[in-house]
Amino acid sequence: MRVLLQAHLDTEKTNDIIRSGKMPQVMQEIVGAFKPESSYFTADGGVRCMFLVFDMQDSAQMPPLTEPLFERFGAEVNYTPVMNLEDVQKGLSQLSSFFS
Template sequence: MRVLLQAHLDTDKTNDIISSGAMPKLMQEIVGAFKPEASYFTADGGVRTMFLVFDMKDSSQMPPLTEPLFEKFGAEVDYTPVMSADDLQKGLAQLK
């Protein structure tokens, strides 16, 4: 299932990671674990936020993918199922 992950990163913890110089490597490891089809980084609600769209094959993937965000960044994380335009058309065709 295609999923949108939204993670709001704690400012103090993230500042410490940036100051230590560990941010590029850590982000590469974390984002790489998701193997996202798309990833975006911005400020949302005044905090650093990442959006990742990826294929979740099984809900058992949630702990190993999400725990590093909680542990390293003190993140608040949301998962939302999402569809591509093709997925939407396929679903709508089933309504007939």
């Protein structure tokens, strides 16, 4: 299932990682674990935020993927199922039998 992960990063914890010079390595490790089809980084609600779209094969992936975000960044994390245009079209094509 295609999932959107939104992670708001704690400012102080993130500042510590940046000051240590390890931010590029830490981000590569964490983002690399998700193998995202896309990733975006911005500020949201006044804090650093990352958005990753990736394929979650099993909900059991959540602990090993999410714990590093909690531990390293003190992140607040949300998972949301999402669709691309192909998924929406596939879903809409199944509605015809619903209305018959």
